[in-house]
Amino acid sequence: MISEDDVLFAVKEFLLERGWEIVAYRSPGGHGGLVIRPDSGPHEGDLFVLDLVAVKDKAAICLEAKSAADRRDQEKLDLLFSEPSCRAALQSAVRNAASESEAARACRLPLSLVKAVAFASGDIAPEDYVVFRVSPEGDVEVRHGAAVSCLAAEL
Amino acid sequence: MTRPAKRTLTVWHDRDRDLALWLARSTGLERAAQVATRPLAKTVDVRGFPRLPAEIQEMLYLDKHDIIITLDRSGAQQPVVALEFMTHTPQSQHTKQRFCRLVAAAERGIPVGFVFPERKLSGGQMYTCTADIFYALQRLMDIHGVPCFGYFWPDRLGRIRHSRRHPSAPPEEGDMLRLFHLVRCCVEYALQNRPLTMLTGEGSLRSDLDENRRRGYAVPVQIERYDALSLEPTSRIVRRLAREYGLSERELPDFFLGREYSLIQTHDFRAASSREAVRTDPYAGMQAFFDYCFCRIGPSTRQRQYNLIFRARGVTFRQYADKYQTYWKRRCPFRSGEPPRDVPFLNLHIKSGCRYTKEKALRTYGYLSDMLIFDDFVLYG
Numbered sequence: 001m002i003s004e005d006d007v008l009f010a011v012k013e014f015l016l017e018r019g020w021e022i023v024a025y026r027s028p029g030g031h032g033g034l035v036i037r038p039d040s041g042p043h044e045g046d047l048f049v050l051d052l053v054a055v056k057d058k059a060a061i062c063l064e065a066k067s068a069a070d071r072r073d074q075e076k077l078d079l080l081f082s083e084p085s086c087r088a089a090l091q092s093a094v095r096n097a098a099s100e101s102e103a104a105r106a107c108r109l110p111l112s113l114v115k116a117v118a119f120a121s122g123d124i125a126p127e128d129y130v131v132f133r134v135s136p137e138g139d140v141e142v143r144h145g146a147a148v149s150c151l152a153a154e155l
Numbered sequence: 156m157t158r159p160a161k162r163t164l165t166v167w168h169d170r171d172r173d174l175a176l177w178l179a180r181s182t183g184l185e186r187a188a189q190v191a192t193r194p195l196a197k198t199v200d201v202r203g204f205p206r207l208p209a210e211i212q213e214m215l216y217l218d219k220h221d222i223i224i225t226l227d228r229s230g231a232q233q234p235v236v237a238l239e240f241m242t243h244t245p246q247s248q249h250t251k252q253r254f255c256r257l258v259a260a261a262e263r264g265i266p267v268g269f270v271f272p273e274r275k276l277s278g279g280q281m282y283t284c285t286a287d288i289f290y291a292l293q294r295l296m297d298i299h300g301v302p303c304f305g306y307f308w309p310d311r312l313g314r315i316r317h318s319r320r321h322p323s324a325p326p327e328e329g330d331m332l333r334l335f336h337l338v339r340c341c342v343e344y345a346l347q348n349r350p351l352t353m354l355t356g357e358g359s360l361r362s363d364l365d366e367n368r369r370r371g372y373a374v375p376v377q378i379e380r381y382d383a384l385s386l387e388p389t390s391r392i393v394r395r396l397a398r399e400y401g402l403s404e405r406e407l408p409d410f411f412l413g414r415e416y417s418l419i420q421t422h423d424f425r426a427a428s429s430r431e432a433v434r435t436d437p438y439a440g441m442q443a444f445f446d447y448c449f450c451r452i453g454p455s456t457r458q459r460q461y462n463l464i465f466r467a468r469g470v471t472f473r474q475y476a477d478k479y480q481t482y483w484k485r486r487c488p489f490r491s492g493e494p495p496r497d498v499p500f501l502n503l504h505i506k507s508g509c510r511y512t513k514e515k516a517l518r519t520y521g522y523l524s525d526m527l528i529f530d531d532f533v534l535y536g
Contacts, residue, residue, distance in 0.1 A: 009173055022319075029171045032242055
């Protein structure tokens with residue numbers, strides 16, 4: 001079975017080839033990723049880490065990867081995007097990460113954050129997500145719900 | 156005339172293929188040999204670990220490296236270099252707790268490189284590297300006769316930077332260029348069948364040797380500077396053990412009694428949860444660090460100027476034994492009495508017992524300590 005590391009690597013290569021810049025990345029055995037620490041609200045002090053953040057123009061893809069589709073990834077991203085203090089911390093962390101990259105100009109733009117999941121087996125297909133499905137050969141298939149169809153040309 | 160077939164190098168990684176490819180591409184390994192990448196299995200992975208080459212299993216005995224490069228020699232894998240990468244803030248124990256991994260390689264005559272930030276901004280505070288890690292690396296190098304170098308992960312004003320193409324890796328600049336040179340030298344020596352111990356005499360690594368020594372001796376590294384340490388006459392410790400534990404001097408081994416002084420590393424586990432009653436991080440790595448800075452005078456753990464004693468306050472023998480019992484109950488392939496499905500795992504146990512698969516706390520403290528002192532028991536031998 002294709003591993004989480006392979007899923008993440010395949011999506012990273014896919015995005016790089018299409019001109020996206022990776023500003024945060026955490027392989028299963030490595031460090032890094034995007035660290036989000038809300039400083040207020042019900043999740044004050046909690047630590048969230050996203051596996052990959054990619055930036056292009058005004059969009060930032062916030063992605064969680066697993067070997068098999070996992071609803072907990074969706075729940076985590078939904079929380080980070082919906083709970084006000086979590087969302088503020090997420091936006092701040094993405095801006096910081098982007099500011100350290102070649103896409104530094106992006107941090108001054110109102111970045112549009114997009115939820116994304118990647119996996120090799122199983123399925124989840126929420127409407128407001130970009131979904132990357134990775135084949136055993138490492139090929140990537142992209143799907144997106146109507147809510148994020150604006151990104152179609154970039155993927 | 157046919158050209159000789161390219162040799163095969165494998166870049167083993169800790170579930171970070173991106174880092175392995177970064178190294179292979181940045182060092183140009185593909186020009187010298189065929190390169191494959193493979194993930195390392197954890198010692199607890201009953202399917203993956205027994206299938207690793209024996210040379211790799213041996214290196215993972217103390218802890219797991221981020222990268223190991225091996226050269227295929229008719230199916231056997233010769234380890235060529237081992238690397239460790241750290242992005243945590245670099246102060247004090249964060250670098251030391253990884254020292255076991257470096258020791259596991261150097262003790263087998265394999266060069267090591269350790270990459271960590273010189274400084275890192277975290278929570279609005281700038282953390283800087285404690286230079287004593289370079290001293291320990293120098294000691295490791297002096298004792299085992301292979302390059303053991305520290306390198307700074309490139310940063311910009313305390314924000315560590317990453318490769319654009321390989322975002323889990325450092326950018327290809329600064330100290331990383333020296334790391335690439337070390338890797339190329341190690342591979343070249345192996346391909347030419349030259350002993351890796353000859354690398355310390357390699358002219359093109361001279362500046363790295365000098366730089367590591369300069370960083371290592373920049374500040375004095377002394378026992379008194381570490382709160383967890385005390386140096387005491389061994390005779391005084393023996394009297395105390397007799398008084399507090401009823402231990403007779405006659406029970407203690409000659410090598411222990413023969414060392415005039417003993418270095419005691421004390422840590423208090425009383426606040427720890429029961430699951431972490433005898434945890435290894437960061438203490439086991441620190442113990443290896445203290446061993447090389449202050450005790451070790453030769454390649455084996457018997458060659459020490461001081462006894463190395465670990466005192467685990469708040470830990471009873473029962474809690475220590477639980478670590479073994481957990482392994483026995485969950486993973487020992489002999490426990491059920493039924494033939495296991497995973498034969499290589501069984502075979503590993505027949506050949507090596509639970510040497511690799513028992514809990515890390517048993518392996519590391521057991522390997523490094525001349526004596527372990529618990530609240531109700533003393534382990535020695």
